Amino acid sequence: MKHLDIVVTGKVQGVYFRATVKAVADQLGVKGFALNQPDGSVYIAAEGDDFALSSLLEFCDEGPERAEVENVTSTEGEIQGFKDFVVRKKLK
Numbered sequence: 224m225k226h227l228d229i230v231v232t233g234k235v236q237g238v239y240f241r242a243t244v245k246a247v248a249d250q251l252g253v254k255g256f257a258l259n260q261p262d263g264s265v266y267i268a269a270e271g272d273d274f275a276l277s278s279l280l281e282f283c284d285e286g287p288e289r290a291e292v293e294n295v296t297s298t299e300g301e302i303q304g305f306k307d308f309v310v311r312k313k314l315k
Contacts, residue, residue, distance in 0.1 A: 224270060224271065224272060224302060225270070225271075225272075225273070225276065225299060225302070226255075226268070226269070226270045226299065226300045226301060226302045226303060227267075227268075227269045227270075227276055227280075227297045227298070227299060227300070228266070228267075228268060228297065228298050228299075228300050229266070229267040229268075229269060229279075229280065229283060229295065229296070229297045230260075230264050230265070230266055230267075230294075230295070230296050230297075231264060231265045231267070231283050231286070231292060231294070231295050232263070232264045232292075232293045232294045232295075233286075233290065233291045233292045233293035233294065234289075234290055234291035235263070235264065235265045235286060235290050235291075235292060236259050236263055236265065238286070238287055238288075238289040238290045239287050239289070240257070240265050240286055240287055240290050241257040241258070241259065241265060241310045242310060243282075243286070243287040244257045244265070244267060244279070244282070244283070245257060245308050245309070245310050247278075247279060247282045248269065248271075248279060248308040249308055251271060251275040251278050251279060252271060252272075252275055253269050253270065253271040253275050253276065253279050253308055254269070254270045254271065254305035254306065254307055254308055255267065255268040255269040255270050255303075255305045255308055256268050256305070256308065256309045256310070256311045257308075257309075257310050257311065258310075258311045258312075258313070267279075267283070268300075268303065268305070269308075270302060270303065270304075270305055280295065280297060283295045
């Protein structure tokens with residue numbers, strides 16, 4: 224189990240990116256959240272096993288149909304112990 228902080232840039236807001244990431248995360252058993260950032264990027268906090276996280280990162284490289292992903296960065300962080308994956312409107 225590990226934690227990744229993921230930032231996706233490009234045309235990733237207003238294209239159902241967060242909702243689609245949630246659906247993929249739910250299928251993979253990844254826990255965490257997705258959040259739109261003021262700069263137009265999407266921030267994802269994700270926790271899961273190596274296979275699930277690498278699969279989620281692969282999805283982030285493509286995004287949903289209407290997205291135009293320019294860049295995906297990920298850094299490992301501390302486990303937060305999320306119980307599920309949610310789409311957040313703002314950072315709590």
